[in-house]
Amino acid sequence: MNSFGRIFRISLFGESHGPAVGITIDGCPAGLDISNADFETDLQRRRAGAAGTTPRTEEDIPKFASGVFQNKTTGAPLTILFENNNTRSSDYETLKETPRPGHADFVLHEKFKGFNDYRGGGHSSGRLTVALVAAGVLAKKLLKNISIQAELIEAGGNENIEAAIQAAIETQDSIGGIVACTASGLPIGLGEPFFDSVESSIAHLAFAIPAIKGIEFGSGFNAARMKGSEHNDAIIDARGTTKTNHAGGINGGITNGNDLYFRVAVKPTSSTPQQQQTWNKQTQSVEAFTVKGRHDLCIALRVPVVVEAMTAIALADLLRLHEGAV
Amino acid sequence: MNSFGRIFRISLFGESHGPAVGITIDGCPAGLDISNADFETDLQRRRAGAAGTTPRTEEDIPKFASGVFQNKTTGAPLTILFENNNTRSSDYETLKETPRPGHADFVLHEKFKGFNDYRGGGHSSGRLTVALVAAGVLAKKLLKNISIQAELIEAGGNENIEAAIQAAIETQDSIGGIVACTASGLPIGLGEPFFDSVESSIAHLAFAIPAIKGIEFGSGFNAARMKGSEHNDAIIDARGTTKTNHAGGINGGITNGNDLYFRVAVKPTSSTPQQQQTWNKQTQSVEAFTVKGRHDLCIALRVPVVVEAMTAIALADLLRLHEGAV
């Protein structure tokens, strides 16, 4: 199912080279101001165009098919469409014979018995993250006094992002990166023990972002190497402020009022310009292969705003559950 | 909500020092053989008793309140109860004034307005993982020809587990660890693009396990430092076998038929024997504090079978969704 959330609920649809991609947001309260301008900053952060990103650029103008009236949300399901205009589907004809290594071509063909729209990755394309970013804009509106900030802190193993991109362009090989995200101003008490833990909700959505292969909260994998006396965050006042924040703002799956902090690992774009090996279905043998189409050398550059959106969506749902539960 | 799953669906309940902990499994097909003996191995792996684990031991005998008739599943919701017999609630009286650092005491009290059962961590206790392990036994029965194997590969930063435990006992400080999990024999096609990705499902459940603070699939965080040409797994035959497995058996959120592989980070038990600092609600000041109660020095020792259970539960639901979707 391509839906997520219990009260603030999103349903995602669309294919990279179909007429449009879109998202329906259900459970958005009535009366929120909404205009195209609200979306510009975040959509721009996601957009391609900079060094290291794909030359396919789309205008990305949100069209509200429902749920908006006189520039305010109506309380009814809100559907946002983004038309696909800049597609070059001919680039993808060869993929039917040669599934790209590291890509979902092979599994999508098997899972959907060859009926999937293979052009540009179809429904699995990163193109759909434009709709997720739009839903994130709505979610952020619900998170009053809460700020979420994600940034790329490392690319290709290098903390100097610009140098990393330059090196990738020179070697013509794609690279990955690490995105860190902080949410400040959260109330104490979001999340539930076990299945609705904050980590479960955020990780669920983070792994819905194409190319994410790891997530760690607070000290994360480093915590596994610490002693209890080092890792525990001493509580220093009645509001629960902690001296350190090894927990990343979460205890027992529940926000503790300190900054929520996590990192995600973004793998290198599978569509590297380098020659690779893959199975050729027609010749029934392993053959050399070079990817066509227009791709990002470092997709991680465009991921932070998507991570922010997903975090906002997860928190908006948990916040409404929490308020509904009082 | 303490439920997870769409077709194979579990609902968890109980408190550490209440009458019982339990789980209801809905969507379990009729006619599966079931006996107490089926649960012994996994429950034993989770049980305390070894060096580095808590001296609180429970008999852990599953009681089937529903869904089992003549030693077979009936197809109706299956409820398993584990009674709590070995409780020492008096150990927890002081926690009302001094929330343990690194523990959920503080947030639970805030979230539930002081009405939570604070004894032994209440509903948030690791005690409830006994019910998750039991559900995992059922889930594994549905995963015919699929084997899942999780093990502790590192404790306290040391790959020699025994030495790490010995050191923790000597220094009397709790330690964490890293658990690796492999699932073999999976069909191609489990999982969906975006919100029902295999990574989303497994991460959702993995972070429901107390003390887990990170998860990475395949090369995980290392992938962020690799080049595309290194990371991509070359497909070498018509069944989709790959030469390497940096993807951990998942492309685009969907199983590719190779081994599913991931690692989770387990933080050190917050209940370390070391003296710590925390806020004392009565004196309204930060004070020195030592945890009472019976706790694990290295809870990571008992986590692998829980990780296996959660993996089995996630895969059982995805498998049934996949079969239902054909």
Added chain:
Amino acid sequence: MNSFGRIFRISLFGESHGPAVGITIDGCPAGLDISNADFETDLQRRRAGAAGTTPRTEEDIPKFASGVFQNKTTGAPLTILFENNNTRSSDYETLKETPRPGHADFVLHEKFKGFNDYRGGGHSSGRLTVALVAAGVLAKKLLKNISIQAELIEAGGNENIEAAIQAAIETQDSIGGIVACTASGLPIGLGEPFFDSVESSIAHLAFAIPAIKGIEFGSGFNAARMKGSEHNDAIIDARGTTKTNHAGGINGGITNGNDLYFRVAVKPTSSTPQQQQTWNKQTQSVEAFTVKGRHDLCIALRVPVVVEAMTAIALADLLRLHEGAV
């Protein structure tokens, strides 16, 4: 799935002749007073014993397996168990060969491939309504200032219930009835257009009660014979009070602040003492058949409190959704 609700969510389990029947209530806020005495009135209303009801009587003492601490709800999932003590399973041995007409014996055997617990109707038994009534008691606690009242207004086509029961006893044939339910004090705005309409929610739960075969809101089937000018309820003040209540307190699926009113049709108990015809699987022919076991002549007598419970559960969930959505 035997679950219902989005925020106030119930999961039902158990078989008529198994160890227990029970229910888990998730999304119940912390701090509600709770004691066995709270359940007595409603459980007593459901209990058998009066003329026209089964001689199988159970003590029906609720056992709180979780979610209650110091006589208050904790905010964690609340599980209530009712043990089955008064079972006579031998009565049901013949049912394997001769499925009772009008009963679920045949379909349950087919659906669950013969693995269902056939004793006393197994998981499909009216016995499970004891747990629904208990959940209704909790739900009513959430519906402050809202009163729900259901009563049997007709039995066997007779508005004199007592006379109808007497006639049924004399003719030794089971009868049905009609239950009317009114909820007063509801806020304006519960329910949503289309799938979460108040009628959808209540009907969903009403048809979960065994033996219910029809439901109508307000004027219901009579409305189909009225003219618009007759049926429309004139609004006569700023709070939305209407002169008549043909709508049963619901417009467009949403409560309008007037009394919610609906009726349900209860079919006659299928286990009539009269001789009937059914297929005998062993002889492979239609044969005369008389039901054994202890049954109600007029199950409708025991239905009103179950209808109240279901209404309370539906409204509690809609109320919390409504509050969460503000």
Added chain:
Amino acid sequence: MNSFGRIFRISLFGESHGPAVGITIDGCPAGLDISNADFETDLQRRRAGAAGTTPRTEEDIPKFASGVFQNKTTGAPLTILFENNNTRSSDYETLKETPRPGHADFVLHEKFKGFNDYRGGGHSSGRLTVALVAAGVLAKKLLKNISIQAELIEAGGNENIEAAIQAAIETQDSIGGIVACTASGLPIGLGEPFFDSVESSIAHLAFAIPAIKGIEFGSGFNAARMKGSEHNDAIIDARGTTKTNHAGGINGGITNGNDLYFRVAVKPTSSTPQQQQTWNKQTQSVEAFTVKGRHDLCIALRVPVVVEAMTAIALADLLRLHEGAV
């Protein structure tokens, strides 16, 4: 939430006078043939134009925004849009002051704090049933060898539909009606005990249709007046064929292989041409009132195909659950 279904899941959106109404269908298998022509018959049956229906006619051409490639379903979420072209919003300006009696104007304004799109009923409009009918077409494709047939059997209390419509036109007052629906060819075993009963699922969706106020399965309300010996359907062969069908093809919430049969009551259109009384918010008094806009005198004429669609959607989800559960 405007979603329904667990495996075959629909999400509805749009307003009567917004840019479009639409529906996303998730869980539709890949490889189904699909073309505009498939929708024509059912859309035509729902369309206005005949005597007794509104003069607002729309072309109703389905636009596939996603999930269709080369005239086949892809297995990804399938979104169908219907543009709104023939709107006359000026008709609705007065409704802000004078909520129509029998209509949702008043409650929608209260629930959504005045931010709802009030034009033409907004999101609550019968206009959205065009999208439900489209989803029904897809659902019917999944129900191989199952036929569903709904028809208007009574209008304004008259079994002669044509005469009833003629009388309504002459008296210029709206009328209701009764729709009967039969589904043949169903397998034994769809539905579950209690909350996922066939009656619960179908009633849930039936009451999502605007103007439906009652539903009864099999003998329905008449069953409440029958004796058990009359009502019980004798089983007469090994496949479960019954001599009579008072149960409407459902025992214990589960299909028994005989024809599924139910009736729904459609209230008269609230927008009658007759003068009525309602509260005027501006003058703060009850005033005479006549509805503007273009409306149906007998909306029941257009309901049967919507009932069919809803039945198909409910059964498609239950069928897939049943198959997934084996």
